[in-house]
Amino acid sequence: MSDIDPLAKQLLDKILLRHTQDNPMTVSNAMELSCIASPATIQRKLDLLREAGLIEQVFKGKNRRTKYLVTTALSEQYFKELSDAMAQAVAQPDLMAA
Numbered sequence: 001m002s003d004i005d006p007l008a009k010q011l012l013d014k015i016l017l018r019h020t021q022d023n024p025m026t027v028s029n030a031m032e033l034s035c036i037a038s039p040a041t042i043q044r045k046l047d048l049l050r051e052a053g054l055i056e057q058v059f060k061g062k063n064r065r066t067k068y069l070v071t072t073a074l075s076e077q078y079f080k081e082l083s084d085a086m087a088q089a090v091a092q093p094d095l096m097a098a
Contacts, residue, residue, distance in 0.1 A: 004052060008045040010036055015055055015069045016079060024068040027057065054078070 004012070014033065018025040030046060031039040046069070049055045054075040057067040071079075 007037055008048050011042065011045050012049055012054055012075060016071050016075065019071050024070050027067045027069065030069060
């Protein structure tokens with residue numbers, strides 16, 4: 001994940017959220033995320049995430065024109081480790097409060 005920049009991580013967050021809501025994001029939906037970056041930049045970030053093995057583009061049913069973005073086991077492992085690290089940080093007593 002060290003090669004993945006903050007914009008790509010933000011895009012991955014949005015893809016994961018939609019995927020976990022059983023409403024996968026399409027490539028077109030991703031291109032509309034102007035709050036993250038321009039469509040050209042988003043396309044580069046999608047390529048980066050795909051090449052890193054963090055997302056896949058899949059088709060549903062017989063529709064071969066619409067590509068859906070889904071997370072992979074690798075990205076789900078990343079989010080699990082992130083969640084575990086956050087839970088551990090919250091569980092530790094604040095050493096600075098003394």
